[in-house]
Amino acid sequence: MELKLNIPQNILNHSPIAEYDYAAPFDIYQEKYVDGFLIVDHQKIQTYHAGFLFCEWKIENFTSFNSKSTLNGGYIYGINQNKEEIVICSCGKKYFSRLANIALGLNIFLKEHFFPTSDENEPFCPKCGRVYPYGLNHCMYCRSKTENIKKLWGFTQGYRWLLLLQYLIMLFPIAIDAINPMIYEKLANQYLIPKNTYWKGFVVLILMIALVYFIKSIIKIIEGILNPYVSFNIAHNIRLQVYDKIQKLSLASANKKTTGSLISRVSRDTQQVQWFLSYGLPSVITPILTCIVVLLIMLFMDYQLALWIILPLPVIYFSRMLYKQILWPKWDKNWKQFSKANTTLHDLLNGIKVIKTYSKEEKEIQHFQKVNWQLKEYEYDAEKTWRTMNPIIWFVVGIGEVFLIFVLGKRLIHDPSQYGNMLKWMSYSGMLYSSTSSLSNSLGTFLEFRIHLEKINEILEEDTTTHNGKLSVEIEGNVEFKNTRFGYLSYNPVLKNLNVSIKKGEMIGIVGHSGSGKTTMVNLLMKLYSPDSGKIYIDGYDLEELNSFEYRKQLGVVIQETFLFSGTILENIRYGNTNATLEEVMEAAKAAKAHDFIIKKPFGYDTKLGNKGFGLSGGEKQRIAIARAILNQPKIFILDEATSSLDTLTEKEIQDALARIIKGKTTFVIAHRLATLKNADKLIVLDKGEMVEFGTHKELLAKKGYYYQLVNAQKMTYEKKN
Numbered sequence: 247m248e249l250k251l252n253i254p255q256n257i258l259n260h261s262p263i264a265e266y267d268y269a270a271p272f273d274i275y276q277e278k279y280v281d282g283f284l285i286v287d288h289q290k291i292q293t294y295h296a297g298f299l300f301c302e303w304k305i306e307n308f309t310s311f312n313s314k315s316t317l318n319g320g321y322i323y324g325i326n327q328n329k330e331e332i333v334i335c336s337c338g339k340k341y342f343s344r345l346a347n348i349a350l351g352l353n354i355f356l357k358e359h360f361f362p363t364s365d366e367n368e369p370f371c372p373k374c375g376r377v378y379p380y381g382l383n384h385c386m387y388c389r390s391k392t393e394n395i396k397k398l399w400g401f402t403q404g405y406r407w408l409l410l411l412q413y414l415i416m417l418f419p420i421a422i423d424a425i426n427p428m429i430y431e432k433l434a435n436q437y438l439i440p441k442n443t444y445w446k447g448f449v450v451l452i453l454m455i456a457l458v459y460f461i462k463s464i465i466k467i468i469e470g471i472l473n474p475y476v477s478f479n480i481a482h483n484i485r486l487q488v489y490d491k492i493q494k495l496s497l498a499s500a501n502k503k504t505t506g507s508l509i510s511r512v513s514r515d516t517q518q519v520q521w522f523l524s525y526g527l528p529s530v531i532t533p534i535l536t537c538i539v540v541l542l543i544m545l546f547m548d549y550q551l552a553l554w555i556i557l558p559l560p561v562i563y564f565s566r567m568l569y570k571q572i573l574w575p576k577w578d579k580n581w582k583q584f585s586k587a588n589t590t591l592h593d594l595l596n597g598i599k600v601i602k603t604y605s606k607e608e609k610e611i612q613h614f615q616k617v618n619w620q621l622k623e624y625e626y627d628a629e630k631t632w633r634t635m636n637p638i639i640w641f642v643v644g645i646g647e648v649f650l651i652f653v654l655g656k657r658l659i660h661d662p663s664q665y666g667n668m669l670k671w672m673s674y675s676g677m678l679y680s681s682t683s684s685l686s687n688s689l690g691t692f693l694e695f696r697i698h699l700e701k702i703n704e705i706l707e708e709d710t711t712t713h714n715g716k717l718s719v720e721i722e723g724n725v726e727f728k729n730t731r732f733g734y735l736s737y738n739p740v741l742k743n744l745n746v747s748i749k750k751g752e753m754i755g756i757v758g759h760s761g762s763g764k765t766t767m768v769n770l771l772m773k774l775y776s777p778d779s780g781k782i783y784i785d786g787y788d789l790e791e792l793n794s795f796e797y798r799k800q801l802g803v804v805i806q807e808t809f810l811f812s813g814t815i816l817e818n819i820r821y822g823n824t825n826a827t828l829e830e831v832m833e834a835a836k837a838a839k840a841h842d843f844i845i846k847k848p849f850g851y852d853t854k855l856g857n858k859g860f861g862l863s864g865g866e867k868q869r870i871a872i873a874r875a876i877l878n879q880p881k882i883f884i885l886d887e888a889t890s891s892l893d894t895l896t897e898k899e900i901q902d903a904l905a906r907i908i909k910g911k912t913t914f915v916i917a918h919r920l921a922t923l924k925n926a927d928k929l930i931v932l933d934k935g936e937m938v939e940f941g942t943h944k945e946l947l948a949k950k951g952y953y954y955q956l957v958n959a960q961k962m963t964y965e966k967k968n
Contacts, residue, residue: 249348256297257283267361268348274319274336284335286348286361291324293335303332311353313346322349397703401484401519405476412472413531419462420536424543427673429454435666473524481520484702488512491705510585511705518698526695533681540678544671554649555675576628580697583617583624590617715791721800721881722785723750723912725771729780732770740766742935744780748928753913755923755943757956758932764916767932768884771914773797802880806887808867810859815844816851818859818870822878831877837907838873840866876907883913920957929953 251269268286273279275295283294286305293301308324311334321336322345337345355361402409433451489512544552594601594610601610655668725748733739741763748754756764769775770782773794782789784797802822810818819831826834831851835841843866847853859867875883885904901922917923924943931939931946931953938952946953 249344249351253285254283254297257285257294260297261294261299268351270341270344270348272335272337272341272345274321274338282335282337284345284348286352288355288361291334291352301334303334305352305355308332308352308356310356311349313342313349315342315346320346322346324352398519398699401480401487404483405479408472408476409480412469412476413528415465415469415472416528416532417535418465420532420539422458422462422465423536423677424539424674426455426458427670427677429458430673431666431670433666434669473528477520477524480523481516484519485512485516488516488702488705491708495705495708509588511701514584515698515701518695519702522692522695522698526692530685530692533685536677536681537685540674540681544674544678547671551653551671554653555678572631576624576631580621580624580628583621587614587617587621590614715788715793717787717791718793718796719785719787721797723881724748724783724785725882725912726783727767727770727780728783730770730777730782731779732766732775732777739778740935741770744937746930746937746940748912750912751910752927753908753915753925755926755929756914756916756932757920757923757929757953759956762932763935764932765886766935767930768886768914768916771882772801772803772884799878800881801884802875802878802882803884804868804871804875804886808859808864808871810855810862810867810870812855812857814849814852814854815847815870818855819851819873819877822874826877831873834873834877835870837876837904838869840869840873843869872904881911883908883911883915885913886916887918920960931956 249268249270250266251271253263253266253269257263263285266285266287268284270284272282272284272293275282281296282300285292285294289305291303291305292299303324307326309327309329311322311324313322314320319336319338319340320342321333323331323333326332335345351361399406429451433448436447492508492512541552541556544555591614594614601607727744727746730741730744731739732741744767756767758764766775770777771789773789773792776790784792789797799822811821816828816831819835820826823830828851832841835844835851844851844853853861855861859870862870883904905925915923915926923929926943928941929939929943929946930937933952939946939949941949947957
């Protein structure tokens with residue numbers, strides 16, 4: 247997004263500023279709205295209020311900068327030399343995203359002495375000020391209720407008639423309950439008050455009450471069978487849809503989401519939607535239907551008294567609207583903290599070996615306690631707010647009941663025969679107020695459900711077709727980067743103006759210091775990310791026009807951080823080519839120098855591996871990954887530090903085997919040991935995201951440039967170690 251906005255004229259009138267790096271508005275100071283503006287240059291940070299300079303800080307006095315979101319916006323701050331937190335400016339949601347990126351840019355300036363900028367605009371909701379989630383062009387929070395109902399209805403496909411039948415069945419117990427007060431009235435007026443000894447009629451009424459309860463129980467049993475069948479199947483469909491969509495997200499999109507938030511969407515969010523369909527929605531529909539039925543009966547009996555009874559209901563409605571405004575942000579914040587706790591737990595469990603190695607168990611226990619304590623605070627805050635506000639509704643309801651007792655009691659004093667009528671009215675009013683209160687109680691449940699539904703829809707509605715072309719072609723292996731530029735943060739490029747052409751069958755080595763853009767280059771080639779500008783061509787086709795799934799099937803990729811799935815060795819090698827025969831799997835394993843250690847395992851190729859390949863050494867995992875890539879019979883090989891976990895002898899053997907396999911196929915190799923790239927047809931030398939040299943090993947050595955320095959530096963390091 248644009249971080250360098252035009253400075254308002256009212257500031258320029260008092261302080262003529264010619265050179266600056268960042269400029270952005272803010273609107274809050276000490277919980278009051280202000281006309282604020284932030285300006286940053288290479289030396290200082292300035293804040294202006296209503297056109298006049300308010301505060302100024304020297305950047306050199308800070309060690310870091312950061313941002314923090316709050317319920318209605320956030321603020322950016324710096325940590326000074328004394329480790330004190332200095333708040334620079336605060337803002338609402340509308341400005342927070344831009345200011346947070348300015349804080350990030352200031353941090354980059356402290357480390358690298360340059361300000362990353364961008365002219366990209368990140369759209370935000372004009373109503374609430376929230377930035378649109380990645381891949382969406384609308385606000386999930388300000389969408390109409392009708393849209394949410396449509397989305398929920400879309401999940402019910404295949405079970406709609408059963409769902410409607412389920413809710414239709416719910417109407418019967420309500421209608422049956424509405425009969426009971428009339429029976430009570432007859433019982434009181436004809437038998438209890440006059441002490442009528444006509445037992446036959448009395449018994450008939452008692453049996454009618456018993457019959458009502460019996461029919462109601464039968465209906466509840468049918469509902470109890472139908473309800474979980476429908477809700478669990480719908481939840482199953484949602485879970486599959488969410489997981490399917492997560493798999494189809496771009497890597498750029500997936501990296502913008504935490505592991506914890508993605509797990510929450512597949513597990514907790516879908517579970518909450520299922521719970522809402524099973525219990526939450528019936529708890530909303532039943533009171534609504536009860537209120538409608540009872541109101542109609544009461545209006546028919548005595549519309550004047552009925553109108554007095556329903557007088558408190560509008561107050562309850564407006565209270566509900568107020569609760570929504572207060573509770574919605576609290577549930578949203580609670581969800582985000584839950585995802586953060588999930589992510590923390592995921593990281594700690596995955597890193598348990600490192601934790602134990604460095605004896606940091608107590609430190610990480612405290613770390614999780616801190617995150618969990620924050621989750622507890624957010625949950626407590628939301629629940630406390632709801633539970634303390636809910637008694638207001640009960641108080642309003644209580645006033646209506648007091649008034650009803652007064653009116654009916656007055657009638658009973660003048661006419662004792664009105665006892666049955668009073669009993670009937672008290673029963674109906676009790677049903678009405680109880681349903682209203684129940685409906686209000688379900689508000690918290692409904693708001694929490696809506697948060698979970700929005701998080702699911704945030705994934706499902708993300709556009710995944712933007713960078714997924716439609717062309718499915720059999721590639722040969724000619725590759726061209728043309729003016730390619732890319733940054734994981736668009737305003738901080740990792741690759742700049744990359745221009746290089748590779749012919750089919752060439753072996754290309756990619757070298758450079760850590761952070762120079764080597765892995766980013768092959769990530770772009772694998773179409774895991776899309777260039778910010780420029781093009782990548784495969785056999786003359788724009789890579790953006792190629793179908794991602796069909797294209798990647800023709801790649802063979804081995805990365806440094808080898809990942810193996812829980813399952814057998816055979817299943818892991820076959821992962822890219824599930825139709826391969828055992829003989830083909832063994833041939834690939836032999837080529838990767840993995841066959842010998844595999845057959846020594848107790849169950850050979852059927853040996854079960856644990857999480858992330860537990861049970862194998864780092865070198866063994868890497869050889870299985872290489873075998874997996876070979877078996878895929880790719881047109882383009884990408885080897886990113888593919889032999890880094892192997893000893894020198896095994897590495898030499900595998901490289902000799904790979905040399906035979908990749909012959910005639912386009913191959914990109916990233917290797918830490920530059921000596922392993924001597925036989926490459928060409929070398930791409932990267933420095934700070936730019937290609938500084940391109941040529942053969944001999945040509946670049948003779949040139950005595952950047953590559954020559956890298957080789958000599960590595961030789962000196964090797965000699966010192968030995």
